[in-house]
Amino acid sequence: GAGVSQSPRYKVAKRGQDVALRCDPISGHVSLFWYQQALGQGPEFLTYFQNEAQLDKSGLPSDRFFAERPEGSVSTLKIQRTQQEDSAVYLCASSAKGSLTGELFFGEGSRLTVL
């Protein structure tokens, strides 16, 4: 497809379970971002890749969160031992530009509910 694709769209996890969220960016886009959006809030930055390099992971809330983009295209955000406060929509975005000044194209998000 032409846009950013995320899967699964919806995920319900029991507290303590591990989850993996996948992002397929627009083909050829250099930059890939993960954001977390809680209900009624704006997207909060989690981490940023330029090609396969993770240039910034300062927004990851704890060491339970891990992201990778091994071949510079598809990315996976993994959350270990999920907690209720992890419930949110996880948005992936990609950008054609290597810098942070380009337009971001967002996927529809993965809505995670932790029970």
Place this chain on the structure above:
Amino acid sequence: RKEVEQDPGPFNVPEGATVAFNCTYSNSASQSFFWYRQDCRKEPKLLMSVYSSGNEDGRFTAQLNRASQYISLLIRDSKLSDSATYLCAVTGGLLSFGAGTTVTVRA
């Protein structure tokens, strides 16, 4: 203090009205500014970039005030389809978003 702050609204306006709202940012070194639109339970989509001299795109006008560190968005002749949450986004190293301003246009 959050890096980017917005009046959450909601702004409830009749069709045809003009509505305007601001977004303040704390990092004076911020370089780029954007308005994104987010419909309910959908992803954010870029509405427009904000240039130093201000810019217009149809019924939408964006302004930047560096001295007071805010950007604004004005919507003229509001349409029902303008109902959405408007997120401002600012780069100063990272792209940071505000929590959004909700606009509801009523018939």
